[in-house]
Amino acid sequence: MTRADPFGMNSDNASCLRASGLRKSYSGQEVVAGIDLELRPGECFGLLGPNGAGKTTTLRLCLGLIDPDGGRIEVLGLPVPERAREARRRVGVVPQADNLDPDFTVEENLLVYGRYFGLAAAEVRSRIPALLEFAGLGPRADSRIQTLSGGMKRRLTLARALINDPDLIFLDEPTTGLDPQARHLIWERLRRLLAQGKTIFLTTHFMDEAERLAHRLAILDRGRIIAQGAPRELIARHIEPQVVEVYGDGAGRWAREFGRARSVRCEQAGETVFCYARDAGPLVQNLDQQDALRYLHRQANLEDVFLKLTGRELRD
Amino acid sequence: MNTKTLAFPAFSTRHLHVWRRNSLVWRKLAVPSMLGNLADPLIYMLGLGYGLGAMLSDVGGMSYIAFLATGIVCSSTMMSASFEVMYSGFSRMHVQKTWDAIMNAPVTLDDVVLGEVVWAASKSFLSGMAVLLVAWVLGLVHSPAALWVIPVVFLTGLTFASLGLVMTALSPSYDFFMYYFTLVITPMMLVSGVFFPVSQLPAPLQVVTAFLPLTHAVELARPLMSGAVPSGIALHVCVLAAYAVAGFYLALVLTRRRLLK
Incomplete structure (x- = not known):
């Protein structure tokens, strides 16, 4: 590893996500002001920042839901936004606000969501029991969404994001609004996913969450990355x-x-x-x-x- | 507004996933939903048809109730399509964020919007068909030519689903839809030949009605249901299709601007 390439960025092409010079403005105000990111396979990368720092905008840019004003993005080897739809076939998303389908039961939510990926019903059905077990919702398969607690909804949203067995999972403030028990359960599940070799891209404003989960993190403020590195390293370097x-x-x-x-x-x-x-x-x-x-x-x-x-x- | 917002729609068969999602929800409540959809047009048709019809000898060469039935096939399709894309569509787009969830999967907004329009047309098609069936049971339709009403009703559904979705894309809340119903839909229903022949209107107003999509739906459905060949088929079909295409494109541009920013 050379000095010019401290993170081994150019040593292989196997990075899960690569963004460079990313910019996005809304009505003249730069929300994302030149961001460079690199996610390596199997790591948990945390994007940390105060409210309004540009975390969610960065995530939406990486998913190809909005077009950047400048910069390049590559997700799982595919250029985004040009081939974002194809990239999303291998991506799971846990959005900030729960958007589970209230017209369906727990199991139907997984079944219907699997169809959006073009998966056959039989294939989705075969995955559901393991996902319900993962979410700790085995006995709640037939429950209506309205009867679930906040923690259960989050876990179901996480299970839903796994319906296509993704390589890369985006989580936008996954534990905001949860009680301590529910947060610890989510963290434990995310560690299980990392142990399975999944790559996780996490945004959060909880320091303990970032410190516990992230192998590396970037601190985002006013659309700029102001520090980047492993949590221990950042503490040693800055404080x-x-x-x-x-x-x-x-x-x-x-x-x-x-x-x-x-x-x-x-x-x-x-x-x-x-x-x-x-x-x-x-x-x-x-x-x-x-x-x-x-x-x-x-x-x-x-x-x-x-x-x-x-x-x-x-x-x- | 950038070129991508204005881009030509990119469709795929993935819009069927969205259609299927909505049909699954509908199936859970199919019976009450159908009864609800049917009650309103039937009250108009039977109430006005028999009540008012008893005082009239014939209207446009047929009994008043038969005249009314042909109009209500079209107006109930219009109502059903408009309600679906506005109230239910707005719930899915804005309140429940169902569209956001779908767009995190490999489905694009263009396909979501197409799926919604085709779904609303399908649901309104059932409403139109239910009225047609009742008219047939009551002996108001006897010609097999009435079967040609089936594609007319589906096209009418597509037209009003597309137009309604423009409102959905612009709406800040459910209250907004009241304007569209009271200022557009209800007046259109009154002047497009549903309840009485357009020829009864003052001449300047007749010029206006000639531009309204519902008029053209009625002009097609009414002769067909009484076993005649409509005059100016191409014109009527083209007007309905033009409203559908223009409405769809506008709705798509507005939803892109609203959601993909």
């Missing part, structure tokens, strides 16, 4: 290893008088002070003597990287 969060009325004053001088960086968000340091020992020792302040000492994580790179102000 100090130790974080001390300090809460309480006097946190600001404590930071000015003591914390700031002993940290590499110090940030205040509301009542909370975040101190980033290579060695948090002196901070913690001092805080142990402050009765009015509570604190949490932890390792830096992806959220710290994300907030450092995209800022703390609200995005909506």
